[in-house]
Amino acid sequence: MKKIGAILFYxxxxxxxxxxxxxxxxPNFNLSELDRLLLLCSSSLSLYFGGVLISKYKxxxxxxxxxxxxxFFLFLILFLTLTLFDPTWGRSGLxxxxxxxxxxxxxxxxxxxxxxxxxxxxxxxxxNSLLSTHTIFYNLFGNLICLMPLGFFLPILFPKQRKTKKxxxxxxxxxxxVELLQFLTLSGSCDIDDIILNVSGAFILYLLLKNKTxxxxxENVFLLEKHPLDKKELSKIGVIIIIIIIxxxxxxxxxxxxYQQNLKNNSFYYDIEIxxxxxxCQDKQEKFYEDSLFNYYFSCVxxxxxxxxxxxxxxxxxxxxxxxxxxxxxxxxxxxLTFIKEPKYTMIEIEEDNEYCYRTILSSNIVELKTxxxxxxxxxxxxxxxxxxxxxxxxLLEIQFFNMKTKELVQNEIYKIMVDKNLNVVYEKVEM
Numbered sequence: 001m002k003k004i005g006a007i008l009f010y011x012x013x014x015x016x017x018x019x020x021x022x023x024x025x026x027p028n029f030n031l032s033e034l035d036r037l038l039l040l041c042s043s044s045l046s047l048y049f050g051g052v053l054i055s056k057y058k059x060x061x062x063x064x065x066x067x068x069x070x071x072f073f074l075f076l077i078l079f080l081t082l083t084l085f086d087p088t089w090g091r092s093g094l095x096x097x098x099x100x101x102x103x104x105x106x107x108x109x110x111x112x113x114x115x116x117x118x119x120x121x122x123x124x125x126x127x128n129s130l131l132s133t134h135t136i137f138y139n140l141f142g143n144l145i146c147l148m149p150l151g152f153f154l155p156i157l158f159p160k161q162r163k164t165k166k167x168x169x170x171x172x173x174x175x176x177x178v179e180l181l182q183f184l185t186l187s188g189s190c191d192i193d194d195i196i197l198n199v200s201g202a203f204i205l206y207l208l209l210k211n212k213t214x215x216x217x218x219e220n221v222f223l224l225e226k227h228p229l230d231k232k233e234l235s236k237i238g239v240i241i242i243i244i245i246i247x248x249x250x251x252x253x254x255x256x257x258x259y260q261q262n263l264k265n266n267s268f269y270y271d272i273e274i275x276x277x278x279x280x281c282q283d284k285q286e287k288f289y290e291d292s293l294f295n296y297y298f299s300c301v302x303x304x305x306x307x308x309x310x311x312x313x314x315x316x317x318x319x320x321x322x323x324x325x326x327x328x329x330x331x332x333x334x335x336x337l338t339f340i341k342e343p344k345y346t347m348i349e350i351e352e353d354n355e356y357c358y359r360t361i362l363s364s365n366i367v368e369l370k371t372x373x374x375x376x377x378x379x380x381x382x383x384x385x386x387x388x389x390x391x392x393x394x395x396l397l398e399i400q401f402f403n404m405k406t407k408e409l410v411q412n413e414i415y416k417i418m419v420d421k422n423l424n425v426v427y428e429k430v431e432m
């Protein structure tokens with residue numbers, strides 16, 4: 001029975017892992033991050049139970065050590081996929097883009113930080129704000145947890161890593177290499193606070209497993225050792241873990257409550273007034289702001305004479321947009337600010353006479369797709385699809401439109417996307 005059970009679990013492992021790989025490489029599958037993580041965890045559990053049964057059948061614990069190696073490589077693949085390759089997380093893969101001054105400056109401005117604790121403190125200070133709960137907890141606890149498994153894998157697989165100094169050096173170098181790759185490929189963000197959180201998370205689990213009881217428990221579970229365990233110590237550890245989990249969920253619920261209250265009470269309302277003090281305005285456009293998709297220009301050179309008065313205090317418009325994330329360019333537009341708005345990238349205008357939902361499919365990563373806000377009416381849908389060049393090449397972009405109620409595919413459009421060596425993008429619609 002043990003042999004048959006092991007075969008079944010190993011077969012299930014291969015099936016689930018194969019499906020996970022298909023989901024990762026096939027754009028037709030659109031599973032959430034949590035769904036994909038659960039899929040990978042299910043395959044890992046199948047491998048674990050298969051290893052336990054075959055080890056007991058053959059009375060050989062070496063098989064479980066092999067399983068731990070497989071777990072280790074699966075973890076590395078998952079981590080590197082999420083940090084470097086997964087387009088869902090804004091990753092572009094291990095190709096070095098043809099840098100431009102504008103692209104580099106935009107990355108440094110929005111995705112680069114070398115000031116320790118700047119990002120961490122920013123999220124803590126914004127706990128009671130209209131910043132999304134997902135963003136705060138993903139960036140703080142996600143970065144803290146993501147490398148924790150290395151606190152288990154490295155000491156158990158590499159005996160030299162059981163020394164604290166060598167473990168810390170290895171973890172730090174590993175995170176530094178990943179951050180450097182993100183910087184070189186302009187993928188994700190390069191932030192010293194990510195390094196602090198990643199290393200801290202791995203070191204926390206490393207220290208926890210230094211505890212004799214937890215160390216023996218991990219060997220009993222993963223290597224089928226038979227260490228006698230201190231039940232009182234286990235109970236204390238269990239209570240601490242439960243308290244931590246309850247506290248975390250409590251923080252999340254508290255954050256959701258504060259967010260809803262701020263939204264309901266409109267506590268972040270700003271009384272905004274635009275003040276233009278320019279007189280001798282030079283007849284030349286001046287760029288005063290940019291975001292990920294647009295450049296914004298004044299009709300003449302006057303950015304040092306255009307102010308916004310917020311709740312009685314006067315600031316330069318360009319400084320407010322740079323340093324105050326709660327006031328947007330659209331807020332200033334509604335208050336009367338006039339400017340010229342130009343897209344930074346080639347865009348496809350989508351106008352449909354029906355109210356659809358849609359999905360885009362692009363097999364390669366020659367461009368990154370970003371969508372403007374979708375405008376729905378009673379019988380129409382409009383949005384702009386921006387083509388952000390990543391590397392030279394040609395590909396077909398498919399846009400599928402679905403009935404909003406039945407989710408049935410009703411039509412699709414095909415575009416041929418071409419990116420030249422200078423990262424200029426052109427497209428043409430392919431008639432079906």
